[in-house]
Amino acid sequence: MMKQIILLTVIMVAMLAGACHETTIGYLTVKNASYKPDTLYIRKTPDPKLDALRIENNAPWISSKLQGYKGTAQIYFSIDKVTSELGEEAAMNFMKNLTIRGGGALTYPLENDAVPGIYKVSVRLTNTDYSKVVEDSMTIVVTE
Numbered sequence: 001m002m003k004q005i006i007l008l009t010v011i012m013v014a015m016l017a018g019a020c021h022e023t024t025i026g027y028l029t030v031k032n033a034s035y036k037p038d039t040l041y042i043r044k045t046p047d048p049k050l051d052a053l054r055i056e057n058n059a060p061w062i063s064s065k066l067q068g069y070k071g072t073a074q075i076y077f078s079i080d081k082v083t084s085e086l087g088e089e090a091a092m093n094f095m096k097n098l099t100i101r102g103g104g105a106l107t108y109p110l111e112n113d114a115v116p117g118i119y120k121v122s123v124r125l126t127n128t129d130y131s132k133v134v135e136d137s138m139t140i141v142v143t144e
Helices: 002-019 052-057 088-095
Strands: 039-043 076-084 106-108 117-126 131-143
Touching: 039 106, 076 088, 088 117, 106 131
Parallel strands: 039 131
Antiparallel strands: 076 117, 117 131
């Protein structure tokens, strides 16, 4: 009888200890996450014909939304980092004007001081218990 009481006590203590363990909520998968198209071209000097509407409305350059990710809502998007072959200073200067909207759409102002070159943008997705980065998910090419 004493063995059964001790065994029952041990089992109950083990169950209580297991019940205190925090479990993660939901999921976040970015394995197939990408932009389509994955390159955004920004003209520092907008073309009067091609960019007439953009110039008239002072509209920013906007990428497509990020696709292929899955996860428990609400998913938040942020810019994790920007890299460039032009160096860290150019990348930091570029990043200060880059913003991200819902769905991961990247925006860059029409009037900007970006140095012409190629920039790679890594995007972070975050929900309740997870945070993952899609490395170099968007290439932004700034031309004169």
